[in-house]
Amino acid sequence: MSDFLNQCYAQMHKGDIIVAYKGTISADIIADTLGLVESKLDDLLEQNLVRKKLYNVLVECLQNLYHHVDPVKNSESTHNFGAFVLSKTDNGYRISTGNMVRSEKSIVLKEKIDKINSLSKEELKDFYKFVLNNQTFSEKGGGGLGLIDMARKTGNKLEYKFSSYSSEYDFFNLNVLITE
Amino acid sequence: MELINIEGTPKTPTVIMDPNSGVVEVKGRSIPENSIEFYKPVVDWLDEYAKGPAAKTVVNIRLEYFNTASSKCILDVFKKLEVLKKNSADVVINWYYEEDDEDMLEAGEDYESIIKVPFKMIQIVD
Numbered sequence: 283m284s285d286f287l288n289q290c291y292a293q294m295h296k297g298d299i300i301v302a303y304k305g306t307i308s309a310d311i312i313a314d315t316l317g318l319v320e321s322k323l324d325d326l327l328e329q330n331l332v333r334k335k336l337y338n339v340l341v342e343c344l345q346n347l348y349h350h351v352d353p354v355k356n357s358e359s360t361h362n363f364g365a366f367v368l369s370k371t372d373n374g375y376r377i378s379t380g381n382m383v384r385s386e387k388s389i390v391l392k393e394k395i396d397k398i399n400s401l402s403k404e405e406l407k408d409f410y411k412f413v414l415n416n417q418t419f420s421e422k423g424g425g426g427l428g429l430i431d432m433a434r435k436t437g438n439k440l441e442y443k444f445s446s447y448s449s450e451y452d453f454f455n456l457n458v459l460i461t462e
Numbered sequence: 463m464e465l466i467n468i469e470g471t472p473k474t475p476t477v478i479m480d481p482n483s484g485v486v487e488v489k490g491r492s493i494p495e496n497s498i499e500f501y502k503p504v505v506d507w508l509d510e511y512a513k514g515p516a517a518k519t520v521v522n523i524r525l526e527y528f529n530t531a532s533s534k535c536i537l538d539v540f541k542k543l544e545v546l547k548k549n550s551a552d553v554v555i556n557w558y559y560e561e562d563d564e565d566m567l568e569a570g571e572d573y574e575s576i577i578k579v580p581f582k583m584i585q586i587v588d
Contacts, residue, residue, distance in 0.1 A: 309495055312495075313472070313473065316472075316493075317472070330560075330562075331562055331563065334526075334527070334563060334565070335565065337527060338527055338529075338565065341493050341527065341529050342529060342530060345493075345495055345529060345531065348495060349495075407568075407572070410572065411572050411575065411576060414533060414534060414537060414572070414576070415537065415576050427530035427533060427534070428530050430530075431530045435565055
């Protein structure tokens, strides 16, 4: 298990790392990370607009992770395991997240991302408004808007990869680029 | 009816709702994991307020960030205002956005196209 996760985690590292984390995903970890990233971005003297966009997308990425981590049964060490890496690239920033998902969810997730990636800017706007206005939210508070919002705000395609861990679980890696 | 005054936190906005003046203010950040819980008192207050609204209701939304979990709750708040408007009350939503923050302006326009309440897009200039 651990070798598999370490390998997946290592593959998430690209560019100059600003923050990298693997372990239990909790509300506190997310709050601490957002605070940390905010002060780091102040240091990097990034222009306000890029900073805002990055912060917005990071919130969605981390909260998605928080809501959708599937705990792997019979594996105490990886309870609510998730990972994220924020890095600076040549033309912007890259947010990479990773978590275990049940295989049946992988198929649905893949279809959803493929659909989002196939839409134009205008179509994404309409899709966002449709989901906003028509879909009831789950108890978790997620409304299926996060991925659409990331694609819309960044204007980039969502990159993803599923690595099979077992017949029941896949490691889901999502990469979002914020380009200047 | 009581005035609501919720102090802002790094994850939740400041909310002030005054039943006498009819002014509602939401400002700061709205990025809680559980947005439904946070917005419930706001939505409940509007239900009560609708029974005897002020002559004019002015809603000022001045958010720096909001997450998608909040976006649905904000829509729920606006839907309450839409009902108020439908019952012939005078309602206006002032949507503030920072200069050049196109994402925030677009978010306001999304709501404007869904909700039948007059919106005013107001640019904040430093």
